[in-house]
Amino acid sequence: MEKKVKTQDQNLIRASLSGDRRAFETLYHKYQSQIYGTLAQRISDRDTIDDLMQDTFFRAYRSLHTFKGQAAFSTWLTQIALNVYRSHLRSQQVRQNWVYQTEDPEVVHNVLRDLIPGALPDQIVEKRERIQLVHKSIQNLPERYRKAMWLRYVMDWSYEEITQALRVPLGTVKTWLCRARRQLKSEFRKLGLQPG
Structure with a gap:
């Protein structure tokens, strides 16, 4: 029975690699x-x-071409699921660290220093309400942007370190940071945190 399942899976994998979407749907x-x-x-x-x-x-x-058939397809697929789960746990940990860090006025200032040129520290973090508004703005960013921002501005990592940690190309990291800064600048203007 096990050999029959393996053969069926291999046939479906070959068909999927040849462009047959229904074959992969069957595996799904x-x-x-x-x-x-x-x-x-x-x-x-x-x-x-x-x-x-x-x-x-x-x-x-996306990785189907790397499946060698040495283990059962179900084993290979389960390993991918466990890797996805581990990545999820790491991203949750990064998110929790980011939430914790953004409650610290000094960290908020470090992030805002680059986003709002010319702003004085007292103007940025003097009032608790402003910090809460900034925190909320940061939390509204998509998760991938928050991760990139945390690693760049809180951890002070290089672009290369971020690409390795997040496993994305350099251009993607730069795009995420650019979009995050643009989104935050827009939010900060609305909140009156952008110097005139």
Whole structure:
């Protein structure tokens, strides 16, 4: 039975690699319950499980050409799901650190120093309300932008270090930081934090 399953999977993988989307959909339907169960053992939030499942199958599809068939496809797919889960945990940790750090007025000043040229520290962090508004603005950024901002402005990492940590190209990191700065500048102007 196991050999038959392996052969069926290999046929579906070959068809998928040849461009047959239905073949990969068949693999998805065949293994979605198993991957869901693997993730549900570790996470209770259904939306998060769904997101991680989607990411797992996306990565599997993108990396299908690397599958060598030495292990069962289900084993390979489960390993991808576990890697996605570990990445999720790391991103949660980065997010929690970022939330903690953005409550510190000195950290907020360090971020804003680059975003609002010419602003005096007292103008930026004097009032608790402003810090809370800044914190809220930062939390409204997409998660990938928050991560990049935290690593660049709080941890003072180089672009190269960020690309390695987030596993994205240099251009992507620069784009995320640029978009995050643009979004924050717009928010800060609305909040009256941008010098006239």
